[in-house]
Amino acid sequence: MELTQMKPGEKGLITDISKINPLIQNRLLDLGIKEGERICYKYALPFGGPCMLEACGQCIGIRRKEAKCIRVEKC
Amino acid sequence: MEIALFGNPNTGKTSLFNILTGSYEYVGNWNGVTVEKKVGTLKGQKAFLIDLPGIYTLNPLLRDEGIASEFLLNESFSSVLNIVDASQLERNLHLTIQLLEFGKPAVIGLNMVDVARARGIQIDEQALSEQLGVPVVSIIARTGKGCKQLAQELTTADTGITPLHIDYGEPVESAVEKLISIMPDAKDLNKRWLALQFLEGNQVVRSHLESCIHPEQLNHLYETLSDELKKQHQKKSIKHHLHAVRQQFISSILENTVTKTGVKGTTLTEKIDAIVTNKFLGIPIFLMLMFIVFNLTFNYLGTPLSDALDAFFSGPLTDWIGKGLTAIGATHFIRDVVLNGIVAGVGGVLVFVPQIFILFFFISLIEDSGYMARVAMVMDRIMESVGLNGKAFIPLIIGFGCNVPGIMATRTIEQPKERLLTTLLTPLMSCSARLSVYSLFVAAFFHKHQALIVLSLYVLGIIVALILAKVFSLFIKGEGSVFVIELPPYRVPQARTLLRSTWEKGKGFVRKAGTFIFGGTVAIWFLSYAGPGGFNVPIDKSFMAIICSYIAPLLAPLGFGTWQAAGALITGFLAKEVVVSTMNVLYFVPDGQSLTHIITGFFTPLQAYSFMVFILLYVPCLSTVAVIQKEAGSKKWTAFSIFYALAIAYILSLIIYQGGKLLGFH
Numbered sequence: 060m061e062l063t064q065m066k067p068g069e070k071g072l073i074t075d076i077s078k079i080n081p082l083i084q085n086r087l088l089d090l091g092i093k094e095g096e097r098i099c100y101k102y103a104l105p106f107g108g109p110c111m112l113e114a115c116g117q118c119i120g121i122r123r124k125e126a127k128c129i130r131v132e133k134c
Numbered sequence: 135m136e137i138a139l140f141g142n143p144n145t146g147k148t149s150l151f152n153i154l155t156g157s158y159e160y161v162g163n164w165n166g167v168t169v170e171k172k173v174g175t176l177k178g179q180k181a182f183l184i185d186l187p188g189i190y191t192l193n194p195l196l197r198d199e200g201i202a203s204e205f206l207l208n209e210s211f212s213s214v215l216n217i218v219d220a221s222q223l224e225r226n227l228h229l230t231i232q233l234l235e236f237g238k239p240a241v242i243g244l245n246m247v248d249v250a251r252a253r254g255i256q257i258d259e260q261a262l263s264e265q266l267g268v269p270v271v272s273i274i275a276r277t278g279k280g281c282k283q284l285a286q287e288l289t290t291a292d293t294g295i296t297p298l299h300i301d302y303g304e305p306v307e308s309a310v311e312k313l314i315s316i317m318p319d320a321k322d323l324n325k326r327w328l329a330l331q332f333l334e335g336n337q338v339v340r341s342h343l344e345s346c347i348h349p350e351q352l353n354h355l356y357e358t359l360s361d362e363l364k365k366q367h368q369k370k371s372i373k374h375h376l377h378a379v380r381q382q383f384i385s386s387i388l389e390n391t392v393t394k395t396g397v398k399g400t401t402l403t404e405k406i407d408a409i410v411t412n413k414f415l416g417i418p419i420f421l422m423l424m425f426i427v428f429n430l431t432f433n434y435l436g437t438p439l440s441d442a443l444d445a446f447f448s449g450p451l452t453d454w455i456g457k458g459l460t461a462i463g464a465t466h467f468i469r470d471v472v473l474n475g476i477v478a479g480v481g482g483v484l485v486f487v488p489q490i491f492i493l494f495f496f497i498s499l500i501e502d503s504g505y506m507a508r509v510a511m512v513m514d515r516i517m518e519s520v521g522l523n524g525k526a527f528i529p530l531i532i533g534f535g536c537n538v539p540g541i542m543a544t545r546t547i548e549q550p551k552e553r554l555l556t557t558l559l560t561p562l563m564s565c566s567a568r569l570s571v572y573s574l575f576v577a578a579f580f581h582k583h584q585a586l587i588v589l590s591l592y593v594l595g596i597i598v599a600l601i602l603a604k605v606f607s608l609f610i611k612g613e614g615s616v617f618v619i620e621l622p623p624y625r626v627p628q629a630r631t632l633l634r635s636t637w638e639k640g641k642g643f644v645r646k647a648g649t650f651i652f653g654g655t656v657a658i659w660f661l662s663y664a665g666p667g668g669f670n671v672p673i674d675k676s677f678m679a680i681i682c683s684y685i686a687p688l689l690a691p692l693g694f695g696t697w698q699a700a701g702a703l704i705t706g707f708l709a710k711e712v713v714v715s716t717m718n719v720l721y722f723v724p725d726g727q728s729l730t731h732i733i734t735g736f737f738t739p740l741q742a743y744s745f746m747v748f749i750l751l752y753v754p755c756l757s758t759v760a761v762i763q764k765e766a767g768s769k770k771w772t773a774f775s776i777f778y779a780l781a782i783a784y785i786l787s788l789i790i791y792q793g794g795k796l797l798g799f800h
Binding site: 080106117122 | 621
């Protein structure tokens with residue numbers, strides 16, 4: 060499922076992150092966020108605003124359309 | 135001896151730099167505070183410490199990140215100090231490995247051990263040191279704990295060290311060997327490191343290699359490896375592969391050095407974030423906070439202090455100096471220069487010091503607490519709709535203090551187009567120098583609603599910037615906008631850091647009073663004292679009046695077509711504070727009175743507001759123009775930044791004045 064389909068506060072495992080914008084993918088990799096890592100979808104800001112994720116012990120904000128490109132599996 | 139300071143963003147490099155060198159550089163709690171390399175002398179030692187922008191990996195994605203790779207390639211230095219965030223050890227060690235592969239002597243400063251401990255992470259520094267083969271010292275840079283020991287370790291560090299060697303497996307290793315075999319001998323650089331960095335995609339290293347190896351040969355090597363890897367592991371890039379191998383190496387180190395005791399429950403940061411980045415409350419909270427800051431600056435705290443200072447300058451101080459000058463038998467000319475020129479002009483600017491320091495204090499508070507990144511997050515949606523991203527809001531906020539560091543801060547924006555746009559628009563942010571003009575006018579004309587009127591100007595600056603961003607982004611070609619931001623944990627700002635940071639920002643204002651404003655005031659006073667008819671002419675027959683009378687008619691439709699206003703605007707290009715000092719000289723304030731009382735005779739409230747809007751927008755000051763030229767790297771854009779601002783200022787002031795008159799204001 061897409062990351063944004065999870066309920067706020069739910070945790071999942073990243074299964075595919077390769078569809079995301081390459082620049083963001085590189086930055087996420089720098090932060091340690093890649094396939095196989097646990098990720099928590101915290102919440103999204105209104106009017107299609109960015110959403111907040113927690114992974115590898117840090118909080119990160121990315122846009123919703125990018126978050127949609129992250130495929131996850133509930134765990 | 136030169137020691138280079140490397141580390142991930144926001145791990146406290148500059149805090150440590152300040153402690154070890156006893157100097158003060160800009161610190162804050164977000165990624166990308168330091169965007170240039172800075173050099174300082176290690177306290178009591180014959181060694182230099184070089185502070186570099188934070189990076190996650192040597193392979194740069196951003197302009198400020200390239201500085202670190204360029205430094206490694208081109209500059210000579212004796213050792214590396216790697217600051218590592220203990221609470222994020224795993225991520226931080228990726229950079230450490232790349233630095234150890236480079237092969238210079240290194241010392242690791244394990245910072246924020248207190249934060250790590252609070253999260254239940256215990257690190258055995260002895261074991262870590264053994265595993266990595268370099269000294270490791272635990273420190274808390276914010277309080278200075280362990281820093282002395284670290285300094286000692288630095289100056290006694292080992293000089294002979296073998297570069298770290300990790301086996302990346304086939305086919306990477308044979309590609310590395312092939313590349314090394316065609317590399318010419320370089321004096322200081324480790325060939326294996328160069329090869330690995332190139333294969334990882336480091337553009338800075340690539341252009342370095344292209345100077346001695348044919349680009350096609352390099353491309354061929356890169357593509358072959360890339361294809362082979364793809365065959366072996368599906369969909370994996372070289373960068374991914376190298377990252378994965380390092381990750382394995384790091385995991386094996388961490389197994390023996392880190393113990394995690396499971397603590398959890400919601401942290402304070404999570405609780406605060408639930409409120410300030412709340413779905414509905416995020417933006418209102420931000421605006422509320424700004425409103426409170428403006429009220430403190432203009433109503434409750436700043437204005438009484440400024441008034442007291444003003445009363446002191448125009449009353450007792452002028453008296454004392456006047457008496458002193460009479461006592462030493464100064465000529466009439468000297469008396470005039472000192473009292474009507476210097477005291478009136480420079481003093482007229484210095485009275486705003488309390489307000490400006492209060493504003494700087496709050497900006498420092500926002501910077502140091504970690505709220506900055508949240509504001510960027512909350513604002514992203516709005517910024518996206520005008521073709522920018524939330525991170526562009528950080529330079530804009532810094533621009534409220536001074537536009538120059540604001541424009542420097544644009545370097546952390548990923549896309550060149552968004553960076554250029556932000557550079558062009560930051561001058562529209564109302565800097566503290568413009569605040570002196572507002573303070574003067576609101577005190578004279580809008581006594582009851584000072585904070586509200588000033589806030590309206592700040593908001594106007596932001597709105598104009600957003601609209602122009604939308605317009606400009608239609609014409610500037612570029613990539614789509616991206617946004618990714620790290621939200622650091624909140625920290626309680628330390629009083630010492632806050633005061634220091636406030637003082638460092640405000641210092642520039644006071645210093646300018648002694649240089650630009652002093653010089654400008656004396657020159658203006660002289661131009662208003664001399665005329666075609668000789669010295670001591672009536673002020674409206676002076677050179678100043680004659681020159682400015684040519685421009686004044688152009689400004690008449692905006693409501694301030696007097697030669698004095700024109701003169702103030704021209705000199706304001708030097709520095710915006712000079713506007714007030716020029717007015718003090720040109721409106722000839724008699725002893726014992728302040729400009730605030732005189733000015734009401736020359737402007738109506740509507741004209742005053744129109745004038746303030748013009749001051750807000752009309753042209754970036756000289757130092758800002760210089761930094762735009764440096765950051766945009768183009769004369770065309772620099773000229774554009776001046777002329778579009780003039781045009782917008784003229785149009786808006788015209789609308790406000792003429793529209794206001796139609797609506798019956800005056």
